[in-house]
Amino acid sequence: MVNITIANPLISLIAGILILVIPRLLNYIVAIYLIVIGLLGLFGGHLR
Structure with missing residues (x-):
């Protein structure tokens, strides 16, 4: 997964x-x- 600090x-x-x-x-x-930020906020913790 791409590091969020570099991706944004x-x-x-x-x-x-x-x-x-x-x-x-x-x-x-x-x-x-x-949409992407919303999905990451909702499911970001559950994807690991």
């Missing part, structure tokens, strides 16, 4: 670049991010 800034950087290039992606990126 990297995902944020990639998302920021994509939003600058294609602003319409903002809705999808935010939605996917919120």
